[in-house]
Amino acid sequence: MIKVAFFAEILIEDFDGASRTMFQIINRINPAHFSYLFIHGKGPTRLNEHKAVCIPTLNSVLSKEYSISVPAFGKEQLNKTLNNFQPDVIHISTPSLLGFFALRYAQKHNIPVISIYHTNFISYVPYYFRKFSALINPIQRWMRGTLTKFYNACDQVYVPSQSMILQLKSFGVEDTKINLWQRGIDLNVFNPKKRDKSRIQQRTGNNKPNVLFTSRLVWEKNLETLIAIYTRLQKQDIDHNFIIAGDGPARIEMERLMPDAIFLGRLDHQELATVYASSDVFVFTSTSETYGNVVVEAMASGLPCVIADAGGSADLINHRHTGYKCSANNAEDYAIHIKLLLADPELHHVIRSASLQQAQSLDWQKLTEKYFQDIQRLAQQTSRDLIWAAC
Numbered sequence: 001m002i003k004v005a006f007f008a009e010i011l012i013e014d015f016d017g018a019s020r021t022m023f024q025i026i027n028r029i030n031p032a033h034f035s036y037l038f039i040h041g042k043g044p045t046r047l048n049e050h051k052a053v054c055i056p057t058l059n060s061v062l063s064k065e066y067s068i069s070v071p072a073f074g075k076e077q078l079n080k081t082l083n084n085f086q087p088d089v090i091h092i093s094t095p096s097l098l099g100f101f102a103l104r105y106a107q108k109h110n111i112p113v114i115s116i117y118h119t120n121f122i123s124y125v126p127y128y129f130r131k132f133s134a135l136i137n138p139i140q141r142w143m144r145g146t147l148t149k150f151y152n153a154c155d156q157v158y159v160p161s162q163s164m165i166l167q168l169k170s171f172g173v174e175d176t177k178i179n180l181w182q183r184g185i186d187l188n189v190f191n192p193k194k195r196d197k198s199r200i201q202q203r204t205g206n207n208k209p210n211v212l213f214t215s216r217l218v219w220e221k222n223l224e225t226l227i228a229i230y231t232r233l234q235k236q237d238i239d240h241n242f243i244i245a246g247d248g249p250a251r252i253e254m255e256r257l258m259p260d261a262i263f264l265g266r267l268d269h270q271e272l273a274t275v276y277a278s279s280d281v282f283v284f285t286s287t288s289e290t291y292g293n294v295v296v297e298a299m300a301s302g303l304p305c306v307i308a309d310a311g312g313s314a315d316l317i318n319h320r321h322t323g324y325k326c327s328a329n330n331a332e333d334y335a336i337h338i339k340l341l342l343a344d345p346e347l348h349h350v351i352r353s354a355s356l357q358q359a360q361s362l363d364w365q366k367l368t369e370k371y372f373q374d375i376q377r378l379a380q381q382t383s384r385d386l387i388w389a390a391c
Contacts, residue, residue: 002379003035005087007102009069009094011043011052014268016216017293018118021183022093028368034375037085039078041069041098053081055098069098079105087111088379093118095150103153112155112378114371116181117164120311122147123288127220148172155378158371160291161312181371183291184364185300189269192302192356194277204241204262209342211240212279212303214272214294215286217248222285222308228331229283229338230258238339245275276301280348281341287328289313299323300359304351306337322355 006026010016013023029036031049038052045052055074057067071078082105090106092099092115099115106113122143129135151157151173158181159165165178201207211233215221230242242258247266255263267275276282282298284307289295292313298305299322307313309325317323324340326333341348 001035002033002089002376003037003085003087004089004091004375005037005039005082005085005102006091007093007098008038008040009042009067009096009098011038011040011047014266017183017289017291018093020293021116021118024184024364025368025371028365028372030372034372037081037087039081039098039102041067053078069096071098071101075101089114089375091115091375092154095147099150103150107153112381113153114156114158114374114378115151115154116158117151117160117168117290120164120167120288120290123311124220144171151177155381156374161315163315164290164312181367182362183293183296184362184367185296185359186269186364187300187360190273190276190297190300190359192277194273194301196274196278199274200278203264204243206241209240209281210243210279211281211283211338211342212243212245212275212298213283213285214245214275214298215284217244217246217250217254219250220288222287222328223250223254225285225308225329225331225334226283227254227257229285229334230261232331232335233338234260236335236339238342240280240342243275243279245272272297273301276303279303281306281338283334283338284308284313285328285334286313287311292316296359296362299355300362302352302356304341304348304355306334306341316358318354318358321351322358323351 008022010019012019014020026047036050038047038050039055041055041057043052055069055071055078057069059067090102090111090113092102092113103113122140125140126136129139148171151168154177156179157177159168159178160182165180168178169175200210213226233240242261243264244261245264245267276298282303282305284295287308287310289311295305295307295313295316305317305323307317307325308328310328314325317325319325324337326337
């Protein structure tokens, strides 16, 4: 039995893209081969057959949605729990206070560490510190140094896109630590068969084409550009519905600035799958994604995408073949390509077919099998090291 201590800030399945990725792993743990101990700030006290430990948190000053785990508040009990569990491998999801606590524990006890690069934190700095512009460069330098120190201390780092691999290498993360590990898609949930025009018409009240955006509604997702796209399409009298799926602190202001948009709030996977498949164009303006789960969900649903040419999402689209990539903050660029897709059914069909084919090649089962194989390899490495030490 291989024992894994899994550290994460938040373990709530549909909280965000990072959480959904983690649960693709969690829901595939074979209890006959693996025993997991989950340590987190927010989440349940058990996950399937595995124990979970909640530790104290503080509210984040940067985002109301997120909190920061503070292992120092329960350090003695946490060390005791880990010592009793005796993990063979440690999985760390985030280079946070909790992440560095886990890393120090691993180093002290000679335990291998695996991590997944979920969030492009450094891209958020210009937004959060926009009122203190003199701090942006120093904070980004500090973050680059912190990330480099953290990931170079790991044995293996899964990174979801080539863009993010290049970014980490430019920070100074060692090439030998990095592995490309893309995200998969549940094709039973997200697929064109979920298309139901009558159901979406109940939401819109009409049969106009639907332009969809889905994400957490937080300003660091480049929502200013999304609002500008909406405004341009409104002024150009393009026959369409502009649909927003998702929720977050920016929603109230967005509703004020986008009075004719249709806000659906947060949807579960089944509802969201129907909305994707029943829409006509997907627009995504975020420049801070490490991967872009929602882009793959849209592609798998047969929905042509018009996205920002920035961040990990850009790696998912072959421009003019599987979708369109636009100058990140240029609302007119997005509007031009949205209009192209709405006006030309043949073009829409070609782009849709190519993007659907690409999405169908992404298989969560294969990706998680690689993860568990690597966990087993790292655990065996620990065993070999102990044998050599005993000799």
